[in-house]
Amino acid sequence: MSSAEPAGTWQQRLRASGHRLTPQREMVLRAVEELGHATPDEVHAEVRRHSDSVNLSTVYRTLELLDDLGLIRHAHLTDRAPTYHSATGHEHAHLVCRACGRTTSIGRDEMEQALSGLAARHGFAPDYGHLTVFGTCADCRQGERGTLEP
Template structure:
């Protein structure tokens, strides 16, 4: 990937720095990571990298098409490598596990929205709910009480 990174950076008039390489490698190794998680990973190797370098580099890497971001929580965006296949994110509201699904899973939704003239950015799509493990423990949504569950049932 460093050859691809170097070529894309040169095309933009930028140079390949060790920090940029470390940050891209961190995103690839972590899978889905917030800027703070990327920073912690990079700092485990090089303590001198600061947060602003990570944020700026993630922006550059996204502009170059090497990483993408999505919002998997109400926190900072989560970044992942574009080397992975395009995927939809399913996020458990209870345990915060993230699973990736092939875009074909949401193809009917994408097609229906497309008929209305809306183009879906599938890689940015995050669907929230409960994973199978959490749903089997207690099927109520996080924060839902027995009383509110009973009200919903009628």
């Protein structure tokens, strides 16, 4: 699917886990990769552009399977449905502004720097790709106060 992943890898992982390679699974995986970050409803809408035979429950089951196999990842960027993104490419965490909803992707190396002391102190290995930090972005903080404070 992705140019960063060797041909056949995702198909082999699916088959090795005892699952069949179906057009619906391929369409869901392709939709996640094309959309970047997407909710199940957004994935469903994208899949429906190519085939009206895929229902929402199939999309949910397929997203769960692909996530379990490590082909996609999910993060909770809102209090609603999880958001899915491709597991290929760079692993990243998310900063989400509660005021405007802006989501900023933060690379694993930057998150490791920020959390390495805390993780080491507690003997903990964070799942950076699943990490979401909620707060208020600089633009919204500046709008609230008129000036940006640290």
